[in-house]
Amino acid sequence: MKVPMDWLREQFTTLKGSPEQLASLLTMGGLETVVDAGNVLEIDIIPNRSDCWSIRGIAREVSALTKYNVKTPPISVREISKKVAEGVKVEVKDKKLCPRYMARVIENVTIKESPDWLKSRLEKAGVRAINNVVDVTNYLLLELGQPMHAFDAKLIADRTIVVRRAKAGEKATTLDGKEHELSTDMLMITDAEKIIAVGGVMGCANTEVNNKTKTVILESAFFDPVSIHKTSKFLKLRTDSSIRFEHGVDWDVVEEALDRAAAMIADLSGGLVLKGKIDKKAGKRKPKTVTLRPERVNKILGTDILETEMTGILKRLGFGASGKKVKIPLFRAADIYREIDLIEEIARIYGYGKIEATMPNTSFPDKELDKEDIFRNKVREIMVGCGLNEVQTYSMQGPRDFEKCGLDPAKAVKVDNPMNVEESLMRTMLLPSLLNVVAHNLNRQIEDVFIFEIGKIYAPTDKKLPMERWVLTVAITGSPFMSAIDKGKVDYFYLKGILENLFASLGIKDHKLSEIDNHLIQPGRGAAIEGLGKIGELHPDIRKNYGIDKPVAFFGIDLEGLYQLVQEGKRYKPLPKFPSASRDIAMYLPKGLENQAVIAMIRKLGGAMVEDAFLFDKYKDSLAYRVVYRNPERTLTDEEVNKKHAEIIKALESKLNVRIRR
């Protein structure tokens, strides 16, 4: 809100201090303020301080912070003998949505430009000057925070105002020329025939004050805040009027503003004010009382503020404070109704800066470690250690992402009001986002992209909330080695090395990989990671969808499953007391026979004697396996090792059909 300094100073008998000093005081009192050109304070009004949407409200705040006293100008309305009832009839049909509706009538007005002082004030406050009637309502909206509306009486059918809810299917065209479809929970100001204003939000062109207007009907009301908020939000109409009504205006100022407006309009337009005013109200609003315990204030704040100081602060803010009972003025009724609200008032005017900083005197028993968070960090560390850069991508993807990876959007949780369609589906896989990152980088001449993300995926469930699960996904392309001579190329085996590194770092042994048939993976160059996910070279068709023309390898792993695998504690195994004996076998494997099967067979044949068996060398098509024999109780003799080894070789030949290279 824009507050011209001269307008603000007018609210005080004396107000000392530069605009900058006042801005700083207001900021540290809770209203962020900067000084704009032309000595205008630009104040950010926080949502709970509807009372500050006016020069008067700001003045009250300044008064509390500076201790200068605010003055209230006297009002005198000169009325003629003709009664207001002869000028307008008002009927309020919905007292819940409109608990108070007041009106005055001014005849014989001459519509013209406002005087310069008024125009310049409005302009400084950021409001366009229109004419001497509308400008007065705007002026008082700014000074007192009470929105008012002026109708041309001649255009009001039967001189009758009816305040009611909109009927189903009704439409209204507001001053900005837009037509709105209305719903039955919206409050309308109507005449005998038509809608003349969307109550508290915006008037309609059909009864607008114009150059020919001779008689003005002035409206000043209190509308239900929740209803105004809903209507303004639904119609996408946020006006100076609606923002004040939706926070609740001051019940008493409804009348004060009406009187001031009538006096000012009469003064500026030569108009004659009819006697009296319409006041349709549902009951009375009386100030509430809240009990304040000074010791409670100090207990919450950790201070020792004196009771007299508390009372002083509250009084300057306009509260009636005597003893422990505090009377809440109507202009603060919306945000102050509990002791804690008063404590905040005391704290902010006392000054947060003056409250001593202390450390909590708390002990922390029964702390729970977030072991899964620790685990995810460990995985992150291992991945970075493997040379992968961590990325973070949106949790949302678009139908295009799903399509490019051949995923089914029907299986995704949908965002109802996405900012754009590319952020409308909660991801079911990280891969599409990672491939976008790979493509983004390749398109910028970055040849090697080695990335991973640890993030959540989402899926619909039949419970209240969808499923969320942490996963790890890796995608790599380019040269694995950064050496100038041997760069190598990304392939299944390089990535599998990373996967093995991950498993080894976590202490997971011999995790099973098996054949896979998946549309994301190039056939024959990928595997299922049992119970956890998949690994492989990206299918060329998928690659093409991203315009990537070189091999990409990826793996995706369910981190919650992986976490379960590492839950068994580690146990120490004594080191062997007796030496091992190793024997090698070089052989050619028939097509289709997997390394995994050969090792399993050697282990099976060797039984307890074989401690380990692994592929250790490759020469052209011949694979060399090493078999390690050991007996934990004694040293094995050459004879028994040779005998067992010969048996294994023979069995490999007969059972697996391998050809031994001798």
Next chain:
Amino acid sequence: MRDKILRIETDALAAINSANDPQSLEAARVKYVGKKSEFMQLLKSLGTLPPEERPKVGALINQVKVKLQKALNEKRMLLLQTEQHQKIEADKIDITLPGKGIRRGKYHPISTVMEEVKDIFLRLGYEIAEGPDIELDYYNFDGLNIPPHHPSRDMWSTLFITDKVLLRTHTSPVQIRVMEKRKPPLAIIAPGRVYRRDSDATHSPVFHQLEGFLVDEVVTFGDLKGTLTEFLRQMFGRKRNVRFRPSFFPFTEPSAEVDVECVMCNGKGCKLCKGTGWLEILGSGMIDPNVLKGVGYNPEKVSGFAFGMGIERIAMLKYGIDNIRLFYENDIRFLEQF
């Protein structure tokens, strides 16, 4: 005989001297003092001399032999040293050539900053709790003293899944979830992703927050100040000033915005801090009694404070990043700077 010996000595010393490598030195040794050398022949023929001359010549031969042996040894040492020296010379490298290129990844700056913040609070005794990204509106709003249709709901532009389910707009729902299940004393931090219907240079529809709260029998606003001041000084430097400004959040009362002296201009005022000298880092306050009541606590018996911060914002200030989108674009040239 004597002349012969002396001649051999001269020749042998010359040959040893001129030997430039182990091979020619060995050749000289074989030739002059080897088993079949002239010198050895002389030694064998000593018996042919008259007995009175034998001791003298014998002594001379020995003398020469020792001398030659010594010369050979010295030369051998010298040659070995030279050889090693040459090898070292030959092995010299251009130490400015690049290393072998062991690939090393980088943590995403968001993770780095998040871990830094977490670590500070973990050391202060807090524990970590987590909640779902897709949340019930009850936990995101109602439980936090933000009733339906209240204007303060507009403080967050929300992405919805259904009427009752949404993408959490802050990490505060974790407060409610934890307090519903456990009793004070509690000191919790809740890191995680949050979502808003917002996008420009400083707003991203997806970003990260860390929420923290502490509830116990007597917790004061002073404790809130002390804790957050300590955190900000560990994060931004001991000497940096910190200030607390009144603000509004529906779930805290009194509420405070916490500013730290600008990291760019140290409080003098610059473009980054819009001339104020201060940067807004944290939202905080004393947990509203309505929130405590909502989870079944008695606000007369316990009190607490809560705070929340945006991780992207801290990372942007820390590294001088001016566009939030860079975090989610994941350009390798960006990632490798951290």
